[in-house]
Amino acid sequence: MSNWHPTNDQLLEFASGTGSSAMSIAISTHLHFCQACRHQVHDNESMAAVLFEEQTRADLAGDGFDRLMSRIQNEPTVSAPKAPKAPSRFPPVIEKLIHKDTESLDWRSPMKNLRVSQLLKDETGLILGLHHMKSGGRVPHHTHRGNEISVVIEGGFSDEMGSYGPGDFIHLAGEHFHSPQADADGDCWLLSLVEAPVKLTGPLGWLVNPFLKP
Amino acid sequence: MTEQQLQDREHFANMLEKVAASQDTQAFQAIYNHFGPLIKAFGVSSGLHYQGDHLPEELVQEVMMTVWRKAGQFDRRKAAPSTWIFTIARNQRIDLLRKLSKYQNDVDADDVWDLEGDTDLFGEVRESRIQTHVKNELNHLPIEQKQIVAKVFLEDKSHQEVASELNLPLGTVKSRVRLAMQKLKTHLGANEL
The missing domain is CATH 1.10.10.10 (Winged helix-like DNA-binding domain superfamily/Winged helix DNA-binding domain)
Known part of the structure; x- marks a missing residue:
């Protein structure tokens, strides 16, 4: 069970499907580790379902059901309950984004003891990346160009604010100045969510200062 | 929840189980007649018709296809029929909008909004209390x-x-x-x- 969670607003946007792609993937990753937030999302979905049922009904096309049945005739089998997924190292959605294995990704190393690879840039300009810190490695002091969210997916790290383990969903404000250090007993893998640097007001709703150096 | 709503919940859970067990088209039609107009209204509230007049109806077709295919995964202990169908409609809306946009990626909504692994024995009781309360307070x-x-x-x-x-x-x-x-x-x- 993790100690750092998305906000209620973020969980509500996730449940109603209105968050951006990259944000939704980050929240889904957190949910993989956090039962309490899974329950909250399910509660939100239950509430949404009440509103859904109370809508004014819209008239359907007269031939709708016949069209549906003729499509179904072409695939008559009702699927059996899904077989349990093979256990994977990272949450399934992250495995899918990595495609093969972490070594086949395109890595760069912006700072000592840290390498990063971009997994996805979404429709709002949020960039989802994978970060890897070697066990015990300390990344030099730095601040962030914009606001950033990190989700630990393996291992753990500490900085001046606290220490974090798998599933922790950490909001870092743009002015946050820190020097994270991976735990000594294993490498640390993180998902990171940042605003693309070109925007003045990013999709996370915070003002990004273009004069701050990364 | 009113008696009627509890009966609906029970009724449509039975219908979904019939579709799963024996591909019962009468049960499927009952689900379509009840939920189809709600899915279409949801498509309209989401503004789908601005991107194409046929899209709200298209959403109904896609959601009901998924209901047919996945009926075997419905579990009344975990979710009410309305909640289960709402989550399918949400995911299909996301996929439909993504197909229309110039922005693409390889992740489907079902990869992101997949909470099936979460078995909660008290899910049904908790959910029914929440839904009753929400209906009353709304x-x-x-x-x-x-x-x-x-x-x-x-x-x-x-x-x-x-x-x-x-x-x-x-x-x-x-x-x-x-x-x-x-x-x-x-x-x-x-x-x-």
Whole structure:
């Protein structure tokens, strides 16, 4: 069970499907580790379902059901309950984004003891990346160009604010100045969510200062 | 929840199980007749028709195809029929909109919104209490809170987009949502939330 969670607003946007792609993937990753937030999302979905049922009904096309049945005739089998997924190292959605294995990704190393690879840039300009810190490695002091969210997916790290383990969903404000250090007993893998640097007001709703150096 | 709503819940759970067990088309048609018009209304609230007149009806077709294919995964102990179908409609809306946009990626909505692994034995009881309470309280909310809740849940708008549309500060939208959610969840013990 993790100690750092998305906000209620973020969980509500996730449940109603209105968050951006990259944000939704980050929240889904957190949910993989956090039962309490899974329950909250399910509660939100239950509430949404009440509103859904109370809508004014819209008239359907007269031939709708016949069209549906003729499509179904072409695939008559009702699927059996899904077989349990093979256990994977990272949450399934992250495995899918990595495609093969972490070594086949395109890595760069912006700072000592840290390498990063971009997994996805979404429709709002949020960039989802994978970060890897070697066990015990300390990344030099730095601040962030914009606001950033990190989700630990393996291992753990500490900085001046606290220490974090798998599933922790950490909001870092743009002015946050820190020097994270991976735990000594294993490498640390993180998902990171940042605003693309070109925007003045990013999709996370915070003002990004273009004069701050990364 | 009223007696009628409890009966509906029971009734459509039975229908979904019939579709799963024996591909019962009468049961499937009963589900279509009840939920089809709601899925279409949801497509319209989400603004799908602005991108193509046929899209709300297309959403109904896609959601009902998924209901047919996945009926075997429906589990009445985990979710009410309405909740299960709402989550399918949400995912299909996301995939449909993504297909239409120039922005693409390889992740499907089902990869992101897949919470099936979460078995909660008390899910049904908890959910039915929440839904009863929400139904009762919804009509007691101040109009501005009710309007915002309907928008954030059904209209495919982020809090930021709702704020822009209503010409309100983002903080006001968030606080109205928060107040409404508090009322809708009151009476459920704090421990349960």
